[in-house]
Amino acid sequence: MTVAAEARQSTATVTFAKALNQALADAMAADDKVLVFGEDVAELGGVFRVTDGLAARFGESRCFDTPLAEASILGTAIGMAMYGYRPVVEMQFDAFAYPAFEQLVSHLAKMRNRTRGALPMPVVIRIPYGGGIGGVEHHSDSSEAYVAHTPGIQVVTPATVDDAYWLLRSAIASPDPVVFFEPKRLYWSKARLTLPVTTGPIGTAVVRRPGRDVTLIAYGQSVPIALETAEHAREYGYDLEVVDLRSLVPFDDATVAASVERTGRAVVVHEAAGFAGFGAEVAARISERCFYRLEAPVLRVTGLDIPYPPPKLEHWHLPSVDRVLDAVERAMSA
Amino acid sequence: MTLLDLPVTAHRGDPAAAASYWDTDPLCYLDRHGAPVEGGLRPAPHLLAADRLLAVYRALRLARAFDTEATALVMQGHLAVYPSSRGQEACQVAAALSLQPQDWLFPTYRDTAALAVRGIDPADALTLLRGSWHCGYDPKQWRTAPQCTPLATQAPHAVGLALAAKLSGDPVVALCLLGDGATSEGDFHEACNSAAVYQAPVVFFVQNNQYAISVPLRKQTHALSLAHKAIGYGMPGVRVDGNDVIALMHVLGEAMERARSGGGPTLIEAVTYRIRPHTNADDAARYRDAGEVELWLGRDPVERLAKYLTATGRLDGGLDAAIAEEGAKYAAAMRDQLTDEPAVDPADLFEHVFATPTPQLRAQRAMVEAEADAREAGERR
Numbered sequence: 001m002t003v004a005a006e007a008r009q010s011t012a013t014v015t016f017a018k019a020l021n022q023a024l025a026d027a028m029a030a031d032d033k034v035l036v037f038g039e040d041v042a043e044l045g046g047v048f049r050v051t052d053g054l055a056a057r058f059g060e061s062r063c064f065d066t067p068l069a070e071a072s073i074l075g076t077a078i079g080m081a082m083y084g085y086r087p088v089v090e091m092q093f094d095a096f097a098y099p100a101f102e103q104l105v106s107h108l109a110k111m112r113n114r115t116r117g118a119l120p121m122p123v124v125i126r127i128p129y130g131g132g133i134g135g136v137e138h139h140s141d142s143s144e145a146y147v148a149h150t151p152g153i154q155v156v157t158p159a160t161v162d163d164a165y166w167l168l169r170s171a172i173a174s175p176d177p178v179v180f181f182e183p184k185r186l187y188w189s190k191a192r193l194t195l196p197v198t199t200g201p202i203g204t205a206v207v208r209r210p211g212r213d214v215t216l217i218a219y220g221q222s223v224p225i226a227l228e229t230a231e232h233a234r235e236y237g238y239d240l241e242v243v244d245l246r247s248l249v250p251f252d253d254a255t256v257a258a259s260v261e262r263t264g265r266a267v268v269v270h271e272a273a274g275f276a277g278f279g280a281e282v283a284a285r286i287s288e289r290c291f292y293r294l295e296a297p298v299l300r301v302t303g304l305d306i307p308y309p310p311p312k313l314e315h316w317h318l319p320s321v322d323r324v325l326d327a328v329e330r331a332m333s334a
Numbered sequence: 335m336t337l338l339d340l341p342v343t344a345h346r347g348d349p350a351a352a353a354s355y356w357d358t359d360p361l362c363y364l365d366r367h368g369a370p371v372e373g374g375l376r377p378a379p380h381l382l383a384a385d386r387l388l389a390v391y392r393a394l395r396l397a398r399a400f401d402t403e404a405t406a407l408v409m410q411g412h413l414a415v416y417p418s419s420r421g422q423e424a425c426q427v428a429a430a431l432s433l434q435p436q437d438w439l440f441p442t443y444r445d446t447a448a449l450a451v452r453g454i455d456p457a458d459a460l461t462l463l464r465g466s467w468h469c470g471y472d473p474k475q476w477r478t479a480p481q482c483t484p485l486a487t488q489a490p491h492a493v494g495l496a497l498a499a500k501l502s503g504d505p506v507v508a509l510c511l512l513g514d515g516a517t518s519e520g521d522f523h524e525a526c527n528s529a530a531v532y533q534a535p536v537v538f539f540v541q542n543n544q545y546a547i548s549v550p551l552r553k554q555t556h557a558l559s560l561a562h563k564a565i566g567y568g569m570p571g572v573r574v575d576g577n578d579v580i581a582l583m584h585v586l587g588e589a590m591e592r593a594r595s596g597g598g599p600t601l602i603e604a605v606t607y608r609i610r611p612h613t614n615a616d617d618a619a620r621y622r623d624a625g626e627v628e629l630w631l632g633r634d635p636v637e638r639l640a641k642y643l644t645a646t647g648r649l650d651g652g653l654d655a656a657i658a659e660e661g662a663k664y665a666a667a668m669r670d671q672l673t674d675e676p677a678v679d680p681a682d683l684f685e686h687v688f689a690t691p692t693p694q695l696r697a698q699r700a701m702v703e704a705e706a707d708a709r710e711a712g713e714r715r
Contacts, residue, residue, distance in 0.1 A: 035501075061501055067531050072490045072524035079494020082438075082479065083502070087494075099520070106484050107491070113686045114468040114480050120689065152687055175689040203692065250692040 011194040017187040019161045020050045020126075022195070023168035024088065028058050031086065034172055036063040038073055038090030038126075047092055048128055048187055074100040077123045078107050086122045088172055094129040095138035101146070108177045109152030121177045124168075129157075130221050130271050132185040132318055134311040140184075141308055142220075142272035147179045148248045148281070154202055155248040157181040159223035161191035163246055166199040174202060183221035203250035207259060211241035214265040214331050217256060217282055219245040222269045222319060229324040238328055248278060256282070257289040264295040265331040269319050274302030296334030299327045360605045361585060362575035366633045368641025377584040384648045390579055391643060392657055393431060394636045397423040397447040399661035400456060403668045404446065404463075408614045412672050414465035417444045421577070421609035424635035425541045427451050428582035429511060432590050439478045440492040440510040442485075444541075448511070452478060456664075457671040466676035486516040489525030489538065496534040496593070507593045508536040509586075515546025517560050526601065530567040535593035538601045539586065541576060543608035548621040564601035576606030577635040580642075607633070680706055 014022070028034045036054055038046075042065040045052030054063040066073050070091060077087035091097035104125070111119045131140030148155045156171055156178055158164040164182075171178035200206060208223065209230050218226040223244045230240035243259050245252070260266045266286050268279035283298040301319045309317045363375045380386060401420050408416035419426055422444075430451035433439060441448055449459040454471045461470020462481055469480035479495075482488035492510035499506035516522055517540060529536050540560050544551055557563055564571025570592070574585045582604060589600035607630035611618040618627075643649035684691055684699040691699065708714040 067524070067528050069524040069528060071521050072493070072528045075487065075490020075521065075525065076494035076497060076528060079491035079496070079508075080498040081494075082473070082491065083495050083498035085498050085501075102484065102487060102521075103490065106487060110468070111480075112688070115473055115686075116467070116469075116682075117686045117689075118472050118474055119480075154688075250688075251694065253693065 009195065011192060013190055014161060014193045015187065016158075016161050016164050016189050016191075017048055017050050019164040019193050020168055020182065021052055021054075022193070023165045023172075024051060024054060025057065026195075027088070027169055027172040028054065028062060032062070033084060034062075034086045034088060035080065036088045036090070037066050037076075039066060039068055039092050041065060041090050046090060048182075048184070050126070050182070050187075051090065070097060070099040071103050074103040074108065074123075074125065077125075078103065078111065078121065081121050081123050082111075082119050086124075086172060088124040088126065091125060091127045093135075093139050094127055094141035094143050097125070097127050097143065100125070104147065104153065104179070105150050109150045112176065113152060120175050122172075122175050123177045124171045124174075125177070125179045127179060127181050128184045128187075129181045130183050130185060131308060131314050132221065132271075134314075135184075136311065137308070140314065142270065142303065144179075144181055144248055145272060145276065145278045148278055152177070153249065154178040155181070156202055156246065157183060157220040157248065158246055159183065159186065159208075159218075159220055159244050160199075161189070161193050162197050163199050163244075165193060165195070166197055167202065167246065170202050178202070181220060185221045186224070189224075200246075203247050203252060205243050205245045205247065205252035205255040207241060207255070208244045209240070209242040211239040211263065213238045213240060213263055214267060214328050215241045215243055215256075215259045215263045216267050216269060216324065216328075217243045217245060217259075218269040219248065220271070222271060225319055225321060225324060226269050229321045229328070232321055232325060233328055236325075236329075238332060240328065245282075251281075251285070253285060253289065256286065260286050260290045261293050264293055265334075266290075266294075266298045267324065267327045267331055268298065268300045269302070269324055271303045271318055273305045274300050275305045277302055296331040299331055301327045360573045360575040360603075361581055362578045363580040363584065364578050364638055364642055366577075366638060368638045368645060370642075375581050375584055377580055378587070381580060381583050381587070387580075387639070387643060387648060390427060390431060390583065391639050391649065392660065393427040393451045394423050394579060394639060395657050395661045396664055397426050397451055398636050399665045400447045400450045400668070403665035404460065405610065405614070407669070407672055408463075410673075413460060413463045415613050415615060416463055417613045418608070418610035419444050419447050421630060421635070422541055422543055422606045423447065424579035424582055424639075425539070425576050425604050425606055428579055428586050429509060429539055432583065432586040433477075433509060434507075435477070436504065436506050437477060437590070438492070438495050438506065438508045440488045440508060441478065441481050442488070442511055442513065442516075443481050443483050444513065445481065445511050449476075449478060449481070452476060454478065455671075456668045460672060464672065464676060466678050467682070486512060486519035486522040486525070489516075489521055490528065492536050492538075493525050493529045493532065493534050496529070496536040497532050500532075500535055505594050506535065507590050508534075509590070510536060510538050512538060512540045513546065514540060514542040514544065514551050514554055514560060515549065516540070517563065518546075518554050526563070526567045526569070526599070529599040530569045533596070533598035535596075536599045537586065537589045537593055538599065540601070540603045541606055542603050543576075543606050545608055545612070545622070547612040547616060548618075550621075560603040561601060567599075567601070569599045569601055571601045571603070573603045573605065576604030577633050577638060579635055579639055606635075
């Protein structure tokens with residue numbers, strides 16, 4: 001999965017959302033088969049402005065508004081991919097993507113396999129996800145486990161501006177479908193973006209911070225929480241390593257296992273409810289690979305097993321630095 | 335006037351025109367005895383040319399032979415399941431023959447006979463129902479999507495492909511096959527609505543065979559007809575006799591050409607009947623009586639065209655016997671291909687999940703291959 005790097009060079013401090021916008025624009029400029037469509041993506045530029053300016057620059061035949069119908073949006077993308085296009089569709093919010101679930105599970109995930117490779121599905125589904133933005137009901141779900149459980153779909157979620165750009169370029173270039181979860185709370189975070197940039201192919205995790213004592217494994221907007229925890233942990237004399245999974249499927253067993261082999265302790269952090277959540281898969285894989293090196297049980301710090309709470313209560317639900325530190329304490333005292 | 339295929343704008347603001355326009359009588363050319371109906375459709379002359387009609391008749395016979403043989407094969411355990419289209423052959427044939435080579439067909443599990451008429455090898459067409467893979471033909475080669483099982487979910491694909499062709503400037507039409515039950519699904523609604531908004535070159539062809547497994551149409555919709563649903567989408571709707579292949583060819587031909595020339599989508603309801611149970615595993619006696627089936631056997635679509643061709647001097651006993659012989663040969667070849675146990679390879683399970691297998695899939699493949707080797711060596715059950 002490679003993307004030809006553009007010759008043009010640029011450096012700017014940009015928001016996470018702008019990096020995604022730049023990736024879409026560059027992908028559309030590089031390949032006229034790349035189309036962007038969804039609800040409010042054309043004139044408005046998307047409710048989070050990730051598609052801002054694309055319709056004006058590339059025309060309404062390449063970036064267009066659809067009727068408010070998520071199954072149709074994804075089903076249309078599947079039909080367009082059958083004809084050789086590379087659709088990038090936007091689901092406006094995590095919980096509004098559920099009507100498209102049947103299309104995702106029964107067709108997008110299976111079409112290549114069903115047709116022995118004759119109909120590959122180079123489709124990207126962008127889904128703003130996660131909480132912590134004061135959203136009312138149905139605007140803060142973390143639905144990655146539903147998708148990751150479906151064979152045939154790649155699941156990616158960036159945590160840095162560089163990865164926002166590069167992973168989206170990689171997703172669009174991928175011959176297989178990608179569900180691209182965009183952490184809403186990070187949309188307005190800023191960093192310097194120097195283009196062209198290459199971070200890593202889909203399927204690779206990255207060590208964001210090396211450490212000796214405990215491996216914190218996180219993705220999406222839990223990565224900044226893990227990094228902040230690692231800073232605070234120094235006060236207690238703990239040296240934490242932070243692994244950013246960024247690709248849930250394919251899963252980078254090698255990077256995760258190598259880290260836990262070094263530290264002997266692992267804490268998995270994510271916002272989604274813990275029960276049967278993605279962290280359960282991570283913990284199981286670590287146990288299978290690192291059991292004899294583990295100094296403590298693999299722990300999880302996740303959202304509570306409750307329907308996503310209203311804004312005034314959501315801070316009780318979300319993994320906090322203190323809650324992760326508590327887990328680190330437990331791991332260190334085991 | 336029973337013709338429901340005028341642009342919907344034609345009757346806007348004119349209730350009287352709308353009332354006659356959305357007549358619920360199905361359009362037809364032939365009555366059930368094969369005689370042209372007075373005041374019925376007037377098909378284009380090329381549809382009534384002798385060589386064209388004989389080609390259609392041959393296709394009807396082939397579809398019937400295919401269905402009969404597949405039904406026998408499933409009874410004998412050579413197919414995993416077979417949803418018969420007996421009684422719906424006129425729809426199957428008209429759908430397949432209305433396509434130009436560049437057009438795409440989006441079939442359901444009940445449309446295997448249409449695949450055969452399109453020219454797909456019967457063994458490849460029956461791969462799904464045989465259970466050796468999910469699709470046995472190359473969809474790009476045949477411009478035929480894999481047969482779709484979850485109802486109406488292929489309809490948005492047809493819209494997407496049609497829109498892609500439109501954006502590319504290609505004269506391609508997508509023909510989406512659906513059943514009456516599928517019209518209750520959300521994807522049907524979303525696809526019709528989107529197709530009309532995009533003015534996509536797609537035709538929705540609903541074979542109303544009266545039953546969704548056991549549930550009759552009256553429990554499926556409160557609409558006057560399925561064709562009426564087109565009104566809400568702002569597209570033409572047509573209700574046609576689904577056992578009258580000439581009427582079907584006419585109506586489908588008009589809809590396909592309207593789509594091809596930029597006129598947008600059409601919804602066609604073909605009124606027909608599923609003579610056999612839902613599949614070989616179904617017991618239709620639990621929900622409908624034999625008299626109803628008898629009634630529809632009297633409206634047989636193959637016999638109807640045969641009577642018309644005979645009455646107009648285009649078919650005689652000799653030619654009919656020769657065409658029957660072609661069907662018998664086709665069925666015998668089918669039987670030869672499908673009675674052997676199909677070869678399957680467990681390595682195929684991993685080959686096309688992704689373009690490049692993940693490390694985890696490579697490990698699982700190695701495990702399964704080792705199991706297969708051990709089994710071959712007699713070391714494993």
